[in-house]
Amino acid sequence: MKKKLLIIISSIIGVFLLAGGGYACYLFNTVKASADQMHEPLKLSTPHEKPNISGGGNSKSEDQPERTGPDPISILLLGVDERKGDSGRSDTLIVATLNTSKKTMQMVSIPRDTRTEIIGHGTVDKINHAYAFGGPSMSVETVENFTGIKIDYFIKMNMEALSQLVDAVGGVTVENALDWYEGGPNGFHYKKGKLELNGKRALGYVRMRHDDPNGDFGRNERQRQIVMAILMKAASITSVGKYDDILHILGDNVQTNLTFDNMMDIQKNYRDVRANIEQYEVKGQGGKIDGIYYLTVPDEEREKVSQMLKSNLER
Incomplete structure (x- = not known):
């Protein structure tokens, strides 16, 4: 797989922002309405100082000289498998760091079974349980403690x-490294090699792990692969209706x-981080x-x- 992720889940949102495009004026109000709908404040036990992402001058203390340009930033990306009547667990956890000075984006995947302290819950458990116990806030504080x-x-x-x-x-194309068959009345043969997938087949592709000798590591790779394929396809779309x-x-x-x-600040100031994208899995x-399976790090x-x-995250 070509390891050229933009911002995984956040870049699906940001594909309109990072990629730019001739429909910016038309989409402005639609994007703003969607962004407002998606917005959810993060409630932490100790609030963080906001990074400077606007690119203007920034001086954090009298001891530090005034700095220009946006600060490096970190983003926790949570892929949550939510079903009716279940709060869900974050089966995908990726820490992304963006550094405009170095023009580098870093993507670090944390396997969902990673055993760690769940901050705010007083237990040691699988890291993906933090979301079930306390939503995004507990997930953020647990990942902060782990990293x-x-x-x-x-x-x-x-x-x-x-x-x-x-x-x-309109569907995506992936390069499949394994050969397996998904059973059931509408079974599908995921042949090794190039595959054309619709939405249903893509979801089966990212969820499979029992037939993968690499388990969750293999599934995480396929998740990144599908998201990348969506990004590349979305970036090439010329229909305003598709964007809507x-x-x-x-x-x-x-x-x-x-x-x-x-x-909008990320779109304006962080697009150059695509020049150098690094990926790593814990x-x-x-x-x-x-009696419970864990990944001990x-x-x-x-x-x-x-x-x-x-x-x-250093300037």
């Missing part, structure tokens, strides 16, 4: 929306503490503890991940 960095923004997306988005862009469909889907399925103005040892791996993220 050792401050999270500026979150973007949560219902994974069911992936199916709708794939259909909205996509924005409607996003408004119904995405929550974020990014405001419309934040999104590694650990899988096994059962008290060694301290040295956590430190490695923390230093990677901190490095791209």
Whole structure:
């Protein structure tokens, strides 16, 4: 797979912003209405200082000289599998860091079974349970504790929306590394090699893990692959009607503490980070503890991940 993600879930929102395009004026009001619908404040036990993303002068203290240009930022991307009567769990967790000075975007995936302290809940559990216990706020604080960095923004997306988005862009093409068959009355053969997928098939593609020798690691790779395919297809769309469909889907399925103005600042000031995109997945040892499967991440791996993220958050 070509590892050229923009901002994973956030870039599905931002594809209109980062990619620019000739329909900006027409879409402005529609994008703003969708952004307002998606907005959800982040309630943390200790509120964070807002990063400077506008690109203007910024001086945080008398001891620091005035700085120009936008600050590096971090975004937690949550892909949540929500079903009726269930608060859902964040089966996809990706920490994205964007640094305009280095023109670098970093994408670090945290496997959902990662065993860690759930901040605000007083337990040690799978990291994806933080969302079920306390929504985006608990997820953010738990990921902050695990990675050792401050999270500026979150973007949560219902994974069911992936199916709708794939259909909205007219289907996607992926390069499948495995060969497997999805059973049932409408079974489908996911042949190895190039595949053309509609929304239903794409959702099956990202959800499969039991037939994958790499388990969740393989599934996470396919999730990134589908999102990338959506982004590339969306970026090439020339129909205003298609954009309207996509924005409607996003408004119904995405929550974020990014405001419309934040999104416009990212579009204006962070688009060059696409020049250098780095991806990494947290590694650990899988096994059962008290009969429950976890991924145990060694301290040295956590430190490695923390230093990677901190490095791209330096000016």
